[in-house]
Amino acid sequence: xKKILSILLAGAMLAGCLLTGCSxxxxxxxxxxDSKTAEIADPIANIKATASTDKYRNYYEIFxxxxxxxxxxxTGDLQGIISQLDYxxxxxxxxxxxxxxxxxxLTPIMPSKSYHKYDVEDxxxxxxxxxxxxxxxxxIEECHKRGINVIxxxxxxxxSSQNPLFTKAVEEVADKKLDGNAExxxxxxxxxxxxxxxxxxxxxxxxxxxxxxQEMPEWNLNSKKTREExxxxxxxxxxxxxxxxxxxACKYYTNKSTDGTEFxxxxxxxxxxxKKDVYMVGENWSDDADIQELYKSGVDSQFAFxxxxxxxxxxxxxxxxxxxATVNKIMNYDNKMAKENPNAINAMFLSNHDQVRSGxxxxxxxxxxxxxxxxxxxxxxxxxxxxxxxxxxxxxxxTTNDAAYRTQMVFDSDNLPDIFVNGIGDEPDVPTNxxxxxxxxxxxxxxxxxxxxxxxxxxxxxxxxxRITGTENFDDxxxxxxxxxxxDSKLLxxxxxxxxxxxxxxITDDMIKNATLRADLIPExxxxxxxxxxxKISVPAQSTVIIKSAE
Numbered sequence: 001x002k003k004i005l006s007i008l009l010a011g012a013m014l015a016g017c018l019l020t021g022c023s024x025x026x027x028x029x030x031x032x033x034d035s036k037t038a039e040i041a042d043p044i045a046n047i048k049a050t051a052s053t054d055k056y057r058n059y060y061e062i063f064x065x066x067x068x069x070x071x072x073x074x075t076g077d078l079q080g081i082i083s084q085l086d087y088x089x090x091x092x093x094x095x096x097x098x099x100x101x102x103x104x105x106l107t108p109i110m111p112s113k114s115y116h117k118y119d120v121e122d123x124x125x126x127x128x129x130x131x132x133x134x135x136x137x138x139x140i141e142e143c144h145k146r147g148i149n150v151i152x153x154x155x156x157x158x159x160s161s162q163n164p165l166f167t168k169a170v171e172e173v174a175d176k177k178l179d180g181n182a183e184x185x186x187x188x189x190x191x192x193x194x195x196x197x198x199x200x201x202x203x204x205x206x207x208x209x210x211x212x213x214q215e216m217p218e219w220n221l222n223s224k225k226t227r228e229e230x231x232x233x234x235x236x237x238x239x240x241x242x243x244x245x246x247x248x249a250c251k252y253y254t255n256k257s258t259d260g261t262e263f264x265x266x267x268x269x270x271x272x273x274x275k276k277d278v279y280m281v282g283e284n285w286s287d288d289a290d291i292q293e294l295y296k297s298g299v300d301s302q303f304a305f306x307x308x309x310x311x312x313x314x315x316x317x318x319x320x321x322x323x324x325a326t327v328n329k330i331m332n333y334d335n336k337m338a339k340e341n342p343n344a345i346n347a348m349f350l351s352n353h354d355q356v357r358s359g360x361x362x363x364x365x366x367x368x369x370x371x372x373x374x375x376x377x378x379x380x381x382x383x384x385x386x387x388x389x390x391x392x393x394x395x396x397x398x399t400t401n402d403a404a405y406r407t408q409m410v411f412d413s414d415n416l417p418d419i420f421v422n423g424i425g426d427e428p429d430v431p432t433n434x435x436x437x438x439x440x441x442x443x444x445x446x447x448x449x450x451x452x453x454x455x456x457x458x459x460x461x462x463x464x465x466x467r468i469t470g471t472e473n474f475d476d477x478x479x480x481x482x483x484x485x486x487x488d489s490k491l492l493x494x495x496x497x498x499x500x501x502x503x504x505x506x507i508t509d510d511m512i513k514n515a516t517l518r519a520d521l522i523p524e525x526x527x528x529x530x531x532x533x534x535x536k537i538s539v540p541a542q543s544t545v546i547i548k549s550a551e
Contacts, residue, residue, distance in 0.1 A: 040529040043517045049093040049458035051147045055279045056464040057103035058454050059385040063353050063406045064109055064130055066421050067388055074418050078131040078139050091146040093458045100454035103149040105246050115422040119160035119216050123233045140241040149243035157249040158216040166217050174203045183225050186218045222258035234271050244279030251284040264297035281347050288336060295340040301347040301383060308349050310361035318373045319365055323480030323497035324473050330380055331468040331482055346382030353406050359395040368523040368542040371449045375521050375544045378453045379493055381466055391450040392439050395429040410435035443526045456519040462486040474505055492547040496539040503539045507547055514550040
């Protein structure tokens with residue numbers, strides 16, 4: 001009945017999303033402060049924010065199926081994303097009316113039978129669930145108008161077993177022809193692989209490596225034919241205006257018959273020949289040594305997985321109030337990666353489409369803990385990645401199912417659409433403080449806190465682009481403080497991890513000469529601010545302050 005009603009009403013939709021309730025956020029923008037005059041002036045009130053023009057960006061991961069449905073078919077799509085671009089970034093870093101992200105990562109959008117689309121049947125088209133190439137071109141155009149870069153999830157480790165390149169290879173192997181399409185894939189005699197390797201059985205004693213699934217045969221990354229195909233794929237999308245790629249499963253490049261670092265260097269250099277400022281971030285869910293090795297390729301970024309997840313460094317230390325330990329680990333990690341690639345851009349995040357949402361993990365810790373966790377990863381040097389809905393505290397209705405981590409975005413908790421993700425998602429776990437519309441109207445919401453963080457970053461380009469040059473312990477393990485230096489400018493970022501107590505700190509000239517308070521992030525009320533006076537500052541519980549030399 002719901003589908004019939006949706007079809008009947010689809011023609012009455014305005015701007016693509018009125019029926020689904022996912023376009024209301026644009027018409028319900030609210031100023032983040034209104035009536036109460038603060039006792040202390042907001043330190044960021046008169047500082048101009050500047051939009052990014054380089055690779056340093058605040059990214060927003062969109063699992064396309066679940067973000068915004070434009071046509072009532074219960075699946076998110078490209079037109080739905082277009083309808084929400086003003087929520088993500090209206091093009092004016094000083095308007096205060098948007099989230100402020102200036103880059104998005106789209107999970108796979110190419111044709112595929114699976115709901116997650118990580119088994120690609122055609123690398124040169126858009127899955128009909130999401131729209132058309134014309135829709136994609138318009139998305140790129142509208143994003144670039146607003147200063148939003150777009151990177152695509154690109155799957156180079158494996159392919160769909162239904163892709164014509166592979167189906168032809170299977171036919172050729174049956175005819176004992178191994179010098180044709182078989183060269184694209186890890187097709188070998190069964191004795192080639194050890195017993196732990198997952199394979200697809202072909203014919204004549206041949207198998208194809210397939211560690212992820214029987215529907216996902218793996219590319220031969222060392223093949224000249226494969227590399228020619230990958231060059232065509234990259235050029236196709238970069239020529240359409242894509243700004244870069246998120247590389248799926250690049251950890252497993254090292255398992256192939258080529259060295260993974262060599263392959264990644266080849267692909268990155270190939271893409272730079274097509275688009276000189278291409279941005280690339282790799283998924284390498286591994287230990288530091290493996291990540292360091294792949295950074296030797298010159299790739300811009302790799303996700304810092306050890307700081308994410310419910311048991312990762314940031315969330316664990318927010319719960320344990322370990323401020324000093326957190327910033328020391330961030331600094332040490334950054335330094336290790338920079339040794340292998342001086343241009344490395346760290347990529348921090350709290351959760352993604354493969355993980356339990358941070359909202360689930362921090363729910364019992366209170367809203368202030370969610371805000372502190374946001375400040376820690378968003379203010380670390382590099383490019384943070386916000387998982388869609390994280391900015392409003394979305395939780396997964398089921399914490400043991402990947403599809404549940406990918407449930408629908410909540411734009412208006414009073415008007416929820418039906419969006420299904422692999423049979424899950426019709427009843428999302430609505431955040432305590434409501435959806436986007438409700439949180440825009442609440443000056444103390446998590447959403448408005450994220451908006452403030454991004455504005456502060458746009459006012460202080462040192463935060464993302466600088467290197468951590470040292471820490472300040474203040475003889476207190478609850479306090480995590482570090483120095484960031486960039487272009488002869490020095491900042492001191494101070495996080496108070498204590499859940500109940502303010503920290504009274506002294507800022508000396510040896511720390512920051514002629515120190516001024518550049519910004520503060522106080523969780524309990526957006527109308528409250530601290531001040532730096534005579535070198536003394538009181539940092540409230542679970543708050544952050546940024547100190548800078550007077551200009």
